[in-house]
Amino acid sequence: MKATIITIGDEILIGQILDTNSRYISRALNTHGIVVAERTSIGDNRQQIIDTLDRALAQSEVVIITGGLGPTKDDITKHTLCDYFGSTLRYDKIEAEHIRTMLERRNIAFNELNRSQAMVPECCTVLHNAHGTAPGMWFEREGRVVVSLPGVPFEMQHLIDDEVIPRLCKRFELREIVHRTMITFGIAESILAEKIASWEDALPDHIHLAYLPAPNVVRLRLSAYEVEGKEVSREIDMLFDKLRTIIPDNIAGFEDASVEELVHNILINRGQTLAVAESCTGGTIASKFTAQAGASAYFLCGVVSYSNESKCNVLGVPMSDIEQHGAVSEEVAKAMAQGAKVISGSNFAISTTGIAGPTGGSKEKPVGTVWIGVATPDKCFAVRKDCGTDRSQIISRASAYAIAMLYEELK
Amino acid sequence: MKATIITIGDEILIGQILDTNSRYISRALNTHGIVVAERTSIGDNRQQIIDTLDRALAQSEVVIITGGLGPTKDDITKHTLCDYFGSTLRYDKIEAEHIRTMLERRNIAFNELNRSQAMVPECCTVLHNAHGTAPGMWFEREGRVVVSLPGVPFEMQHLIDDEVIPRLCKRFELREIVHRTMITFGIAESILAEKIASWEDALPDHIHLAYLPAPNVVRLRLSAYEVEGKEVSREIDMLFDKLRTIIPDNIAGFEDASVEELVHNILINRGQTLAVAESCTGGTIASKFTAQAGASAYFLCGVVSYSNESKCNVLGVPMSDIEQHGAVSEEVAKAMAQGAKVISGSNFAISTTGIAGPTGGSKEKPVGTVWIGVATPDKCFAVRKDCGTDRSQIISRASAYAIAMLYEELK
Numbered sequence A, B: 001m002k003a004t005i006i007t008i009g010d011e012i013l014i015g016q017i018l019d020t021n022s023r024y025i026s027r028a029l030n031t032h033g034i035v036v037a038e039r040t041s042i043g044d045n046r047q048q049i050i051d052t053l054d055r056a057l058a059q060s061e062v063v064i065i066t067g068g069l070g071p072t073k074d075d076i077t078k079h080t081l082c083d084y085f086g087s088t089l090r091y092d093k094i095e096a097e098h099i100r101t102m103l104e105r106r107n108i109a110f111n112e113l114n115r116s117q118a119m120v121p122e123c124c125t126v127l128h129n130a131h132g133t134a135p136g137m138w139f140e141r142e143g144r145v146v147v148s149l150p151g152v153p154f155e156m157q158h159l160i161d162d163e164v165i166p167r168l169c170k171r172f173e174l175r176e177i178v179h180r181t182m183i184t185f186g187i188a189e190s191i192l193a194e195k196i197a198s199w200e201d202a203l204p205d206h207i208h209l210a211y212l213p214a215p216n217v218v219r220l221r222l223s224a225y226e227v228e229g230k231e232v233s234r235e236i237d238m239l240f241d242k243l244r245t246i247i248p249d250n251i252a253g254f255e256d257a258s259v260e261e262l263v264h265n266i267l268i269n270r271g272q273t274l275a276v277a278e279s280c281t282g283g284t285i286a287s288k289f290t291a292q293a294g295a296s297a298y299f300l301c302g303v304v305s306y307s308n309e310s311k312c313n314v315l316g317v318p319m320s321d322i323e324q325h326g327a328v329s330e331e332v333a334k335a336m337a338q339g340a341k342v343i344s345g346s347n348f349a350i351s352t353t354g355i356a357g358p359t360g361g362s363k364e365k366p367v368g369t370v371w372i373g374v375a376t377p378d379k380c381f382a383v384r385k386d387c388g389t390d391r392s393q394i395i396s397r398a399s400a401y402a403i404a405m406l407y408e409e410l411k
Helices: A021-031 A045-060 A077-084 A093-105 A111-118 A153-170 A187-195 A197-201 A227-248 A258-272 A284-290 A308-313 A319-325 A331-342 A392-409 B019-032 B046-059 B077-084 B093-105 B112-117 B151-169 B189-195 B197-201 B229-246 B259-269 B284-290 B307-314 B321-324 B330-344 B391-410
Strands: A002-008 A035-041 A062-066 A090-093 A120-122 A126-127 A136-141 A144-149 A178-183 A209-213 A217-227 A251-254 A275-279 A299-305 A348-354 A368-376 A380-386 B002-008 B035-042 B061-068 B089-091 B119-121 B125-127 B136-141 B144-149 B177-187 B208-214 B217-227 B251-254 B275-279 B299-305 B346-353 B368-377 B380-386
Touching: A002 A021, A002 A045, A002 A093, A002 A136, A021 A035, A021 A062, A021 A178, A021 B197, A035 A077, A035 B046, A035 B189, A045 A062, A045 A077, A045 A144, A045 B035, A062 A153, A062 B077, A077 A090, A077 A120, A077 A136, A077 A144, A090 B089, A093 A111, A111 A120, A111 B002, A111 B089, A111 B189, A126 A153, A126 B151, A136 A153, A144 A153, A153 B368, A178 A227, A178 B197, A187 A197, A187 A209, A187 A217, A187 B112, A197 A227, A217 A227, A227 A251, A227 A331, A275 A284, A275 A331, A275 B002, A275 B125, A284 A299, A284 A392, A284 B284, A299 A308, A299 A331, A299 B307, A308 A331, A308 B330, A319 A331, A319 B197, A319 B321, A331 A348, A331 A368, A348 B119, A368 A392, A368 B089, A380 B307, B002 B046, B019 B035, B019 B151, B019 B177, B019 B251, B035 B046, B046 B144, B061 B151, B077 B089, B077 B119, B077 B136, B077 B144, B093 B112, B119 B136, B125 B151, B136 B151, B144 B151, B177 B229, B189 B197, B189 B208, B189 B217, B197 B229, B217 B229, B217 B321, B229 B251, B251 B259, B259 B380, B259 B391, B275 B284, B275 B330, B284 B299, B299 B307, B299 B330, B307 B330, B321 B330, B330 B368, B346 B391, B380 B391
Parallel strands: A002 A035, A002 A062, A062 A144, A275 A299, A275 A348, B002 B035, B002 B061, B061 B144, B275 B299, B275 B346
Antiparallel strands: A035 B035, A090 A120, A126 A136, A136 A144, A178 A217, A178 A251, A209 A217, A299 B299, A348 A368, A368 A380, B089 B119, B125 B136, B136 B144, B177 B217, B177 B251, B208 B217, B346 B368, B368 B380
16 A cells, blocks of 8 residues: 655745654554655645646555645645545535634634635545644545645644544555664664675565664664564564674664663663753753653753853852863863762763854864763763764764763663 | 755655755755755655656756665665666775775775775766765756765755755856745734735735744745846835835744744844743753854853752752642742843743643643743743643743743843
8 A cells, every 4th residue: 555745835845844744644654554655745836736646646545735725825735636626615614613713712813714714625524623723635536545634733743643544544454564673883884784794685575674874873674564564573573683693782772762762761760860961062962851751750950051150150160170171171071060960969960061163163172072071970071072063963963972972871 | 947856765755764855955956046846755766766857857957866875785876877877887986085084084994885885877977975975976968967965964965065056056047036034923824814915915926925824923935936136135125014014013023033043133132141941841942042153142051950859959949839839830930930040140031840741740730731931130920831732742832932932021
């Protein structure tokens, strides 16, 4: 069973917004055994919508469309679909009442434009959008399904989970897709590929290997499409067992766990706690840990000590260290980690202090220089890392290094 | 001048990674006058690559491809392109030396797989990838250009900026694309559309209006494609001037500035400072401010006071307030904001304390309940907001509300 995802909106094509909807829909379809053959983003253009829909229906049984359902003139998806399926618009009283109620709660008057949102093609099944004012639509033609959803991510997500997936599972006999990922650590992609070459060559035809490299980490994903799920999962378990004997020291975990998830699990299991002191990473490390449900079990406190005064007053870094060595130094990184550990009473602490740029660099400490501190129950040290040249890259790399250094200590 | 962007990789189609490359390339092309007609993501599949390339070349003069250039067997883009253009691979000594040097710096041995990365099609122009081991490739056929780039975002970005865009500007006579955005605040999309209907109807044919709604904010974008840039910019200035007289109280700014960028600019201009005390948002607010270059001019300190002890010890929240009213309460939100202001010596402070879920909710304070505190030079208050049901959504909404409340105070 194949699907095509079409996201509509000029704002995507000009790069004004990032298309996160395609990823969400891809995951949901994959989880339920539907293979995404292609994802396409096009503009709010009638002829392009029609051509793309023709092509999508020729190559897949399911087409999911998002975007272009708003109340304003630039949104043309509904009218185009209505014509495409040779239908006419009707006024849906239930949807109209829902829209009116939603607007009233926000003290907004129901006007002619909102009224037009309650107009739906005669031939479609209305998918109730409990969280927004644009209803979803389900069309069928010659055994194929076309679904149109609003582009607002939150509304789209609820419609996918609550309406589209359950209906697809009922409508089609779906087989299973299995993806399993092993995370390797501390081995370069090309060296890894060389080491596991004979294992890779012996993979059965229905199981595909993909390499997904990232800084310090290479993920190995095994995928099997439209198979008997349980049986193939057992097969993959055995393949991973064999892999474990080839690279025993390089396996960091399984599935798509990030390094912060690995740390999260270790700390929860051991009942140990963490604090963070950030300068150049500005809260990014804290937000990565606290984004995970259950983080409050171990994450005690983060301090974003951007000013020198806050490094001293809040974390207790000696002003003399800053004056003598500079804020970006081994001494200050260590004092920050130690300070975070002390004020929070945590078992572990990590710190970052660096030059995120674009200004503030010098010959000895160019932009990208970051000192990362780690305090454990029995030691405290800091390491200097070169984290690149671009501000967002420096913040993200320094965060990744700090979390990876903590992970190494916990392992 | 039209372009198609093709991103290749099964990891995109199954939703394992978010495709951020397409957006980066879209922006770069747009800025230089090239209209992106379509963006497509496909799998590591030879026939699909060929079919998509055929279609892309039929509809556009420029095709930019990313992904599938790694050293491992699942990467097939280079071989497929080589065959597509009827060429053969040659060993590029300069690229090989570069790859060897890059690997040596990371203490990785140069092996057969790396050697294969230095093989390039005879017919292409090699685009030197200074930041990685997979070179970019530039092909031409019948006046049309196909560029293949690695999928690693950082490497791709440098190749786009340093190689692809300058070459495209030299190769083609490009016209200009103008996008200008006005940010409106505090008015619902449908009401806004009603208010500005006659202004919208009077827009000239070559200028298109788009509505981009987000919580509390609707962006109005005017776009003109392949025009005389300066002239159209003046025209748009006049259109926005007229709009200003229709909705004088609802204009928050121009272009794609986020609310944190607006706050950033105000604080820098006024020489005022900010501190943040976060519980449920866990560092997200601090990271949004500190992601902006120059934030150190006003951002003094952030505290992620996740544990009750850190709220008391670091921010000075009275433990009696927490015991009496709970950590998620008006009193604690106010004390957190006030505490952040005091310990940092800032002019302004904002705070969040709430239940991000999925557990921890109660009947009186369900998951999603967030108290947001604001401390200004002369007052301190807190407001309760319902931020939804999903952890990441709650964190992101609570952050947006807190920053918006600060912006309202600064305006």
